[in-house]
Amino acid sequence: MDINGLQEEIATFALERDWEKFHTVKNLVLALLGEAGELASVVQWLEKVDKEFLDSNTEVRQDLADELADVFIYLIRIADVSGIDILKAAQEKMQKNSDRYTVEKSFGNAEKQ
Amino acid sequence: MDINGLQEEIATFALERDWEKFHTVKNLVLALLGEAGELASVVQWLEKVDKEFLDSNTEVRQDLADELADVFIYLIRIADVSGIDILKAAQEKMQKNSDRYTVEKSFGNAEKQ
Amino acid sequence: MDINGLQEEIATFALERDWEKFHTVKNLVLALLGEAGELASVVQWLEKVDKEFLDSNTEVRQDLADELADVFIYLIRIADVSGIDILKAAQEKMQKNSDRYTVEKSFGNAEKQ
Amino acid sequence: MDINGLQEEIATFALERDWEKFHTVKNLVLALLGEAGELASVVQWLEKVDKEFLDSNTEVRQDLADELADVFIYLIRIADVSGIDILKAAQEKMQKNSDRYTVEKSFGNAEKQ
Numbered sequence: 001m002d003i004n005g006l007q008e009e010i011a012t013f014a015l016e017r018d019w020e021k022f023h024t025v026k027n028l029v030l031a032l033l034g035e036a037g038e039l040a041s042v043v044q045w046l047e048k049v050d051k052e053f054l055d056s057n058t059e060v061r062q063d064l065a066d067e068l069a070d071v072f073i074y075l076i077r078i079a080d081v082s083g084i085d086i087l088k089a090a091q092e093k094m095q096k097n098s099d100r101y102t103v104e105k106s107f108g109n110a111e112k113q
Numbered sequence: 114m115d116i117n118g119l120q121e122e123i124a125t126f127a128l129e130r131d132w133e134k135f136h137t138v139k140n141l142v143l144a145l146l147g148e149a150g151e152l153a154s155v156v157q158w159l160e161k162v163d164k165e166f167l168d169s170n171t172e173v174r175q176d177l178a179d180e181l182a183d184v185f186i187y188l189i190r191i192a193d194v195s196g197i198d199i200l201k202a203a204q205e206k207m208q209k210n211s212d213r214y215t216v217e218k219s220f221g222n223a224e225k226q
Numbered sequence: 227m228d229i230n231g232l233q234e235e236i237a238t239f240a241l242e243r244d245w246e247k248f249h250t251v252k253n254l255v256l257a258l259l260g261e262a263g264e265l266a267s268v269v270q271w272l273e274k275v276d277k278e279f280l281d282s283n284t285e286v287r288q289d290l291a292d293e294l295a296d297v298f299i300y301l302i303r304i305a306d307v308s309g310i311d312i313l314k315a316a317q318e319k320m321q322k323n324s325d326r327y328t329v330e331k332s333f334g335n336a337e338k339q
Numbered sequence: 340m341d342i343n344g345l346q347e348e349i350a351t352f353a354l355e356r357d358w359e360k361f362h363t364v365k366n367l368v369l370a371l372l373g374e375a376g377e378l379a380s381v382v383q384w385l386e387k388v389d390k391e392f393l394d395s396n397t398e399v400r401q402d403l404a405d406e407l408a409d410v411f412i413y414l415i416r417i418a419d420v421s422g423i424d425i426l427k428a429a430q431e432k433m434q435k436n437s438d439r440y441t442v443e444k445s446f447g448n449a450e451k452q
Contacts, residue, residue, distance in 0.1 A: 135384045140383050140384060143379040143380075143382060143383040144379070144380075144383045144384075146375070146376055146379040147379045147380035147383060148376070149372070149376060150372055150373045150374070150375060150376015150379065150380075151373065151376060153369040153370070153372045153373045153376065154370075154373035154376075156369060157366055157369040157370045157373060158361045158366060
């Protein structure tokens, strides 16, 4: 399945439950932030979270995967109800980032330009 | 471009700028929340944000698209450095949601089960 | 009890549980965002949340109070471990806001100046 | 000034600018999350943020203070428009935390009970 298939599945899920009335952009942004907060909760007290740690703590990786998925699902849903092509938006943003954070100016430092 | 191509582009972007050292999972979660906060800022004082409103306020749609893109980029990056397949995680989460929020129990109400 | 008393109570709570090692500024910011996300979850699907609604839905007001309290507790804790006087910071910020959003320019519109 | 004085100052600020119409609970929660996101942005790429670091990087402490203040201001405003006594709510929450995370069970570990 690709991102368009997922978007369609999410839309059908909402439609079947008569949830479209809840899915205003503002409500969905609140929901995304709720899930992003759960993502923060997964890692908040952990000392170091990298692939090595996650290889030995697979339940944390699963928690991370679940919360990333929840954020992703609301992200796709917001894009859908707003008439935004999220893949295209991301590519355009990467181009803007490329212009703003040139390798020359930004090598080794992540400060806002 | 699909989501894997985007993931690769983001990884190359970080590598070229020597930003991998900043991209720990915890730092990236903070960055995602920063961008999700900007998403909230776009809609916070608007009365109603739907397709009709966005058709007449295309600069708001562009702001939304930019902020959704920023959240998406960090989401993909976190999945990458954590060794998580985000599309697979989302499909599994949709399956869990489907089991948890059956049409029968959840029709017309979005309460947590 | 005032805000200083509360700050002291929170510090003692952490000390007694040997939680100071978890309470780095970055970890606490993640924790605050987790609680702010729960605050978002309380209101995300509700149509209108005002005093009248909350008078008839006292369990929602209690949920709101609990989540606001959690955000507040982490806010005070971050200020404490960072050596920041939160009441003074808020007063200074109100002064900056007053200069930036003059009544003349901002009457009836909340746009960023 | 204490927290009640601050609450009153914030209410007057909104009233004078005719901003009460924007200050629904849901809008204010979005605004709080926007500011909490800015708080995350301040620390996201920093390696270690503690008193020692902040003593040598006073501009970071000022940024932190400003963002904490913004979160605090919206927190107080939400409490006000919701009819919630934030200090009382925090004290009650500390009592619940005390019951839930006893020193015996929680010494040295911050896991949810």
